[in-house]
Amino acid sequence: MLCLVSPSSSPTPLPPPRRSRSPADRAAPPGIAGGGNVRLSVLSVQCEARRSGARKVKSKFATAATVQEDKTMATAKGDIDHLPIYDLDPKLEKFKDHFSYRMKRFLDQKGSIEENEGSLEEFSKGYLKFGINTSEDGTVYREWAPAAQEAELIGDFNEWNGANHKMEKDKFGVWSIKIDHVKGKPAIPHNSKVKFRFLHGGVWVDRIPAWIRYATVDASKFGAPYDGVHWDPPASERYTFKHPRPSKPAAPRIYEAHVGMSGEKPALMAVMEHSYYASFGYHVTNFFAVSSRSGTPEDLKYLVDKAHSLGLRVLMDVVHSHASNNVTDGLNGYDVGQSTQESYFHTGDSGYHKLWDSRLFIYANWEVLRFLLSNLRYWLDEFMFDGFRFDGVTSMLYHHHGINVGFTGNYQEYFSLDTDVDAVVYMMLANHLMHKLLPEATVVAEDVSGMPVLCRSVDEGGVGFDYRLAMAIPDRWTDYLKNKDDSEWSMGEIAHTLTNRRYTEKCIAYAESHDQSIVGDKTIAFLLMDKEMYTGMSDLQPASPTIDRGIALQKMIHFITVALGGDGYLNFMGNEFGHPEWIDFPREGNNWSYDKCRRQWSLVDTDHLRYKYMNAFDQAMNALDERFSFLSSSKQIVSDMNDEKKVIVFERGDLVFVFNFHPKKTYEGYKVGCDLPGKYRIALDSDALVFGGHGRVGHDVDHFTSPEGIPGVPETNFNNRPNSFKVFSPPRTCVAYSRVDEEDERLQAKSETTGSRKTSPEIIDVDATPAKTSTATKEDKEATSGGKKDDSSNAPVIVQ
Numbered sequence: 001m002l003c004l005v006s007p008s009s010s011p012t013p014l015p016p017p018r019r020s021r022s023p024a025d026r027a028a029p030p031g032i033a034g035g036g037n038v039r040l041s042v043l044s045v046q047c048e049a050r051r052s053g054a055r056k057v058k059s060k061f062a063t064a065a066t067v068q069e070d071k072t073m074a075t076a077k078g079d080i081d082h083l084p085i086y087d088l089d090p091k092l093e094k095f096k097d098h099f100s101y102r103m104k105r106f107l108d109q110k111g112s113i114e115e116n117e118g119s120l121e122e123f124s125k126g127y128l129k130f131g132i133n134t135s136e137d138g139t140v141y142r143e144w145a146p147a148a149q150e151a152e153l154i155g156d157f158n159e160w161n162g163a164n165h166k167m168e169k170d171k172f173g174v175w176s177i178k179i180d181h182v183k184g185k186p187a188i189p190h191n192s193k194v195k196f197r198f199l200h201g202g203v204w205v206d207r208i209p210a211w212i213r214y215a216t217v218d219a220s221k222f223g224a225p226y227d228g229v230h231w232d233p234p235a236s237e238r239y240t241f242k243h244p245r246p247s248k249p250a251a252p253r254i255y256e257a258h259v260g261m262s263g264e265k266p267a268l269m270a271v272m273e274h275s276y277y278a279s280f281g282y283h284v285t286n287f288f289a290v291s292s293r294s295g296t297p298e299d300l301k302y303l304v305d306k307a308h309s310l311g312l313r314v315l316m317d318v319v320h321s322h323a324s325n326n327v328t329d330g331l332n333g334y335d336v337g338q339s340t341q342e343s344y345f346h347t348g349d350s351g352y353h354k355l356w357d358s359r360l361f362i363y364a365n366w367e368v369l370r371f372l373l374s375n376l377r378y379w380l381d382e383f384m385f386d387g388f389r390f391d392g393v394t395s396m397l398y399h400h401h402g403i404n405v406g407f408t409g410n411y412q413e414y415f416s417l418d419t420d421v422d423a424v425v426y427m428m429l430a431n432h433l434m435h436k437l438l439p440e441a442t443v444v445a446e447d448v449s450g451m452p453v454l455c456r457s458v459d460e461g462g463v464g465f466d467y468r469l470a471m472a473i474p475d476r477w478t479d480y481l482k483n484k485d486d487s488e489w490s491m492g493e494i495a496h497t498l499t500n501r502r503y504t505e506k507c508i509a510y511a512e513s514h515d516q517s518i519v520g521d522k523t524i525a526f527l528l529m530d531k532e533m534y535t536g537m538s539d540l541q542p543a544s545p546t547i548d549r550g551i552a553l554q555k556m557i558h559f560i561t562v563a564l565g566g567d568g569y570l571n572f573m574g575n576e577f578g579h580p581e582w583i584d585f586p587r588e589g590n591n592w593s594y595d596k597c598r599r600q601w602s603l604v605d606t607d608h609l610r611y612k613y614m615n616a617f618d619q620a621m622n623a624l625d626e627r628f629s630f631l632s633s634s635k636q637i638v639s640d641m642n643d644e645k646k647v648i649v650f651e652r653g654d655l656v657f658v659f660n661f662h663p664k665k666t667y668e669g670y671k672v673g674c675d676l677p678g679k680y681r682i683a684l685d686s687d688a689l690v691f692g693g694h695g696r697v698g699h700d701v702d703h704f705t706s707p708e709g710i711p712g713v714p715e716t717n718f719n720n721r722p723n724s725f726k727v728f729s730p731p732r733t734c735v736a737y738s739r740v741d742e743e744d745e746r747l748q749a750k751s752e753t754t755g756s757r758k759t760s761p762e763i764i765d766v767d768a769t770p771a772k773t774s775t776a777t778k779e780d781k782e783a784t785s786g787g788k789k790d791d792s793s794n795a796p797v798i799v800q
Contacts, residue, residue, distance in 0.1 A: 080104060083461030085453050088504050092452060095415040099461055102421050106428045106458070113369075120433055126374030127288060127382075130174075131211025132188065132230050138180045139188050143209060144367045146173025147338035148198035153177055154206070155194035155230070157187055162197050172367075173342060186232065193227045200336045207333040208286060210344075210371070213297060215273050215286045215329065226273070226285065226329035231297055239301040241384055243308040248386075248440035251631035252467075253622055254315065254570040256513055271300070271316050271379075283358055284319045285330035287375050297383075304384050313386035315442060316379055320372050320430075321392030322358040332359050344368055353395065355403060360395075363426040376430055380438055387434070387442035390465070393454075394447050396423040407449045414451045424463060431457075431464025442466055444508055455505035470507040470566045472497055477511055477557055481527040486549075486663045491641040491648050498564040499638065509565025511558050513572045525554050525578030525614070533580040537603075537610045543692075549663070551610060552693070552732035554578050555617045555686045559734050560659055562621055562631065563652050564638070569631060577604040577615035613692025620691070624684045624736060630655050639673040639719040647729070649719075651675060655683060656737040660729040666696075667729040673721025676739055677705045680725055683738040687730055696730045703727060703737065 080103040086093045110120060117123040130142045141153050151169070152162025167175040175198075179187045188194065191214075195206045208215060208228035215226045273286035290300045307314045323345070324330040335343050344367075345351040345359040353360055361368055379385045395401040398418050407413055434441045435457075445454055445465040456462025476497040480489055501507045512524050526533065528550035536547045543551070562569040579600065604611045625631050633653030640649035646662035649672045656674050660667065674680070680703040687693035705723040709716030718724045727735065 080107075080461075084459075085456055085461040088456065088460070089452060091411060095411060098415040098419070102424055102428075103461055105421060105425045109369075109425055110429060110432070120373070120429065121437065123370060124373040124377040124433055124437075126370045127211060127378045130370075130374075131209055131213070131288070132194065132232070134186050134232050138178045139186050140176065140178045141167070141209070142174055142176045143167075143196050143211075144172075144174050144371075145196070145198055145334055146342040147200055147334075147336050148175065150199040151175040152197045153179075153194065154197050155188065155228075156192040157189060157194070160195075188230050188232075190230065190232045190234065192230055194230050195228055205333070205336070208329050210331055210334065211288050212286055213288050213290075214292065215289045216292045228286075233298065237298065239298040239305070241301065241305050241308075243305055245308060245384065245386055245440070246311050246313050248313070248442060249632075250629065251625070252313075252442060252508070252568040253625065253631070254508065254568065255573060256570055257573040272319065283324040283326075283356075285324045285326050287323075287331070287371070288378055301383055308384070313442065314384075315387045315389055315444065316383075316385045317391055318376065318379070318388040319391045320361070320375070320426075321390075321395045322353050322356055322360055325358050335359070341365065344371070350399075353401060355401075356395075360401075363396075363420075363422040369426060369429065372426065373430060373433055376434060377437065380434065380441070386438075386440070387444070387466075389444040389446065389469075390427070391446050393427070393445040393465075394449050396420065396427065397447065397449060397451055397454075402449060405449075409450065411452065414449065427463050427465075428458045435464070444469065446471070448472075450502075452502065453505070455502075467506045467508045467568055469513075469570070470501060470509045472500070473509055473561060473565050474512050477524060477561075478527070481524065486661070489646065489661055491643050491646060491661065494560070495564070495638050495641050495648055495650070498561065499636070501566065506568070507566035508568040508570050509561050510570035510572075511561040512575050513570060523575055523579060524557055525550060525575070526580055528553055529578075529580075533578075539608050539610050543610070547610065549732065551578070551614060552686070554614055555691065556659060556661065556732065556734045558618065559621055559684075559686065560648070560657070562625070563655075563657050563736070564636070564650060567631065569625075571618070574600075576618035577611040579603065579611075610692055613690075617686060617691040620684055624655075628653055628655055628683070628738065635675075637675070637721075639721050649673065654739060656680065657734065658727055658729055658737070659734045660731055662731045664731050666731060667727075669726040670729045671718065671724050671726050673708070673717070673719040673724050674705060674739075675721060675723065677707065677723045678742065679704055679740045680737040681740055682735055684736040685733070686735070687733040693733070694730070697728055697733065697735060701728075702740075 080100045081096075083099055083103065085099070086096075092099065113120050113123045130144070132139060132141045134140075143151070145151060148169070151167040153165045153167060154160045154162040158165055165177060165179065167177040169175050181187060194209065194212075196209050197204055197206050208226060212228040212230075214229040214231040216229050217226045271290060272284045273289035273291050290297050294300075304314050323332060325332055327333045331344055335345055340347045340351075340362055343351075344361060344365070346362045351360050351362070352358075361372070363369065363372075376388065379388075397420060398405070399420050400418055405413075431443055434443055443465050444467045445463075446469050447454055448471045450468075451463075453460070453462035455465045455468050458464040476494070480494075498509070522530075529536070529546055532544060532546045532550075536544050558571075580603075603609055604615045606612075630653035636650070636652050638648070638650040640647060642648075645665065645667065646660065647667070647670065648657075648659040648661070650657050651674060656672060658670070658672055660670075681701075682697065682699050685691075685693070685697050685699065687695065687697050688699075689695040703725040705725045708718035708722055708724050711722055714720045714722075725737075727737070729735070
């Protein structure tokens with residue numbers, strides 16, 4: 001997977017040039033997201049009485065503690081007795097023995113590498129030593145295969161006869177050979193096929209070199225095995241990077257995409273070579289090779305460089321949790337029954353993932369560490385990736401791999417004999433290395449268990465990831481859309497799911513990802529509108545109730561997720577405009593069809609189809625964060641979760657958000673609490689005509705605040721907020737309000753009168769034609785006042 005991350009700051013200088021989700025990764029059960037601590041400034045659960053009778057609901061708060069962080073790494077064994085993580089979360093001190101043990105293991109492993117290899121950085125340059133590398137006077141090939149009794153290098157260059165290219169084995173089980181140049185040129189030509197042939201138990205077997213950088217298959221032959229290809233283009237054919245890496249954003253907005261998907265436009269996922277296409281790239285066969293279905297290594301370099309030129313950072317989906325079970329063309333081919341110490345994988349059942357049908361690495365082995373750490377550095381250095389999304393981290397963290405385990409948030413589930421300390425130490429080494437090589441790297445963990453301190457730095461005693469995916473959120477939305485009527489939606493439960501995360505660790509929120517888009521599941525848009533998406537998306541006819549509801553909730557679900565769900569946001573390609581159907585790669589179950597292996601980009605480009613409205617709103621959401629930076633703000637306050645009226649009100653950064661999930665009721669003069677006094681205006685309105693809404697909310701209305709209670713005494717305030725203002729809130733709409741700076745407005749007005757103003761108020765630039773206006777019926781409304789649109793006004797949404 002390639003994740004395109006939109007930064008909000010300037011690029012950094014270019015360094016000098018250098019030569020599947022499993023059941024284990026289901027979301028946590030309701031109310032569980034990481035062992036207890038919730039990252040909130042204030043969460044108020046004050047709600048109005050339910051229809052069943054009046055009752056007083058107490059307000060509950062979860063406040064983020066101010067913690068003085070100790071940034072000094074525990075480099076001496078004596079320093080591990082009191083790690084900084086204990087100050088962050090005192091409950092962790094109960095598991096001091098566990099943390100001391102794994103920190104000692106980390107320091108010992110790192111120290112051993114430094115003693116024997118020079119440094120961790122030097123150790124991670126394995127791809128310059130192993131595999132096939134060309135020097136000034138010859139070509140050198142090295143392979144770790146301690147179980148082999150004899151070995152040869154074969155290929156096109158010697159007509160597949162290795163008699164004259166026998167390899168030698170050292171005491172560590174590494175085979176090597178140096179082949180002199182022929183007439184000043186490498187004996188193994190660029191783009192020629194090669195294989196590693198070795199003898200074991202009296203039988204010669206051919207395998208693709210483990211460190212191969214390119215592998216291809218004869219597409220004309222069904223089921224043909226892959227061939228290793230020596231990739232060493234001449235200088236004139238090597239791609240040279242031209243653009244610097246963009247700076248790391250305060251809050252990433254990630255576009256999850258697949259490099260191998262065919263369709264009407266090239267799409268960007270599945271970078272590492274995988275022979276089984278239907279694995280979605282998660283059964284990796286060749287870890288250092290780019291997917292040949294999508295191009296060559298030079299093509300991938302161009303793609304990353306092009307993204308950098310557009311100000312986009314590129315993250316790679318890296319799969320170090322398991323490997324393909326394939327023998328002829330995968331790393332598993334090096335397992336010929338030898339002992340664990342001489343293999344990439346555990347032996348017996350512990351080396352096999354029964355749900356994924358794949359092999360499991362033994363992270364304690366020296367050469368496995370070299371292989372995996374070098375793999376990370378290879379993609380960072382050679383292809384200029386800006387970081388990684390680690391797939392299947394839950395499977396790595398525990399010996400049970402999360403299979404048939406329901407995590408409840410009890411710390412004992414995370415720090416016990418079930419924890420795979422070898423894997424944890426590997427991830428600590430990996431994160432330490434990546435952030436040392438590239439301080440601005442972004443590294444995301446796909447973990448459903450919610451292991452505490454997974455996203456705290458290694459220096460503090462954590463595992464070192466920057467973010468974890470908030471995997472409970474998409475499962476909550478899927479549950480609601482599949483199993484609950486709109487009237488059964490709980491505002492408190494929605495807000496709790498979106499905010500239930502550890503306050504000292506950052507999360508990437510998402511409403512849906514590739515998991516919800518593949519065969520066997522449905523995207524949010526398809527769950528909402530289903531078969532009517534085939535007939536009811538034309539803007540030339542009135543929207544049916546299903547389409548009207550679907551587009552409205554598509555916008556609301558994604559907006560509340562990005563605004564309240566985490567410290568970053570992720571979207572899978574096509575879901576921004578409500579792509580119908582699912583993704584299905586060619587496989588035996590669909591008769592090897594490519595029919596659903598696509599994204600239909602023409603849908604959003606066709607002017608008379610309603611997909612443009614959802615796409616326009618997605619653009620506006622991103623523009624809103626670009627302007628107000630609410631995603632990176634630690635100020636997050638939920639002040640109203642009204643289950644009867646189906647309303648959620650919260651503040652994030654400088655914005656006030658009002659979500660009305662009620663299917664019918666319009667609220668005129670709905671009172672919302674806020675922090676700062678002054679004048680508020682609409683910053684983004686999902687009901688705007690340009691977003692396929694009904695245009696019921698006026699954008700030319702100023703909302704003035706009123707003080708509430710005694711300043712500094714929350715219990716006397718309105719919903720614990722010191723100020724309030726009133727709004728007009730139609731059903732199934734969401735509106736963000738921003739506070740107007742009076743001084744800026746005065747200066748702006750003055751510049752307009754003098755004619756010196758150069759630009760008009762910033763209008764979100766979206767490509768969508770407004771639909772016809774439809775207003776709410778009289779019986780849908782509850783009287784008062786507060787921002788109803790004047791029918792004569794048809795102003796576009798304005799951000800200012």
